[in-house]
Amino acid sequence: MKIKLPFLKAFIIALIITIGFLIYVFINPELNSGYAGLFFLSISPAVLIGIIVYCYIIKVLDHAGLLAPHFIFRFLVPFLMISFILWIGVNTGTEPVLEAFQQYDFSEYINYFFNFAIEIYLPLAVSLAAITGMLHIGNNEVANNDSM
């Protein structure tokens, strides 16, 4: 069962997630303090386009046979890939999230990772899972066509 992705479907998915993203920003006082809310509003078109692009990347990987045709894999592989790249990214450079030169014990150290995970990876996981879930809607037709 391959993913069927007309542009309208990608656009509606992107719209729903972008609206969700904005609601999340505006009900979250931490993200919506000062001009931060306006900032997120101003980048929302980029978020929209980014999600459309993401949908097509999943479709291409799917059709190229690089992603196993199951929700778990279509969600988990890109999610872990993005998370890992993000993790390496934020921990290099002059001001890494998990700074060298600490004297944390192991639980403190691991807590820094989990705090980061809850703040960043949880919203990311929720949105990627939602995108993948919606990508699954309306693929039966393709499946039928394939079987014919």
Next chain:
Amino acid sequence: MNIYQKNCLVILSLILGFVLSIAYGYSFRNFIDQPSFSAKDLEYKMMTEGIKTERYSISKLFKNDYSVNLSRPYYFPQHKVIVFNSYRDKSEQSFYKIDSQGNLVDSITFSQDYSTIIFGDYILQNKAYSSWIIDGDTTKKNYIEVNAGTNWSEDKVENEFDRLKRSAEDVFYFKYESLWDYDDPRNESKIDKAVFLINGIWYALYGKNLYVDLNDLPDHILPNLIPDDSSFDQPNSIAYVADFQKTNRVKENEWNGLAYINLLYKTDTIKIKAKLTQNEKPINNLGKYAAYNMGYFKPDGLPYAFIVQDDNYYIIKTKKQL
């Protein structure tokens, strides 16, 4: 290997990547190269642990935590008392009195008045004043009004002002804006109020343009003796950081850690361990340590002193002889 196995492999290797990166960070990056501080840790104590030297002991000043919005100590040398002012909001202010032996002996609260202020040895408000600081009297006294009505000519007010000011020990001014209700005609005609202290009694005079801003006048607030510049880094005769243990890096050249502070009080050196941030390369003559959360107040002529850390007050007293 089918597509499912390949994908599982990718997922497992990514998870392994996370585990390895955390293990690497914990094992090989999580350290600071510095000498051991275990000897210092025995010598220096946190304020909350209670500190004792040969002759002095440090204890919490207030049993309950008045820490929120507590003023610096006001010192009234003539009466040998210290007064703290605390407010929940500006309309409700409480005052606490510490006697010459360092005991909290009295307190008073004024509510529903935004004008409450310590001036001289008195607590003044728009409409009344209190001599509680001097004599512990908790009743509010009214000002004796020189011109209750506003029908005086400006010349007459001016002459009376000069006459009162000559014999007054102290003068304070209230501006019309914060004095009257909005719909009061005296607010419209900008009538200020000047109050004069003559022989322990405050007299009030009303008139236009009487107001003088006294905010910059020296008052009874004790100065904070903790140096706020680079002299806090070097040995001096008041208080300084003798050593610093880094606990974690905030960013380049900035460290969180524990400062080992020597605070000199009379004959003893009080050794305090406190959480401070160190800026290794401070610009200009700024100090290495931002000591804004610490204070040291020493009233001349009283047998005690105060240390404040994170808005909690501690008192240094002579130890009781057994």
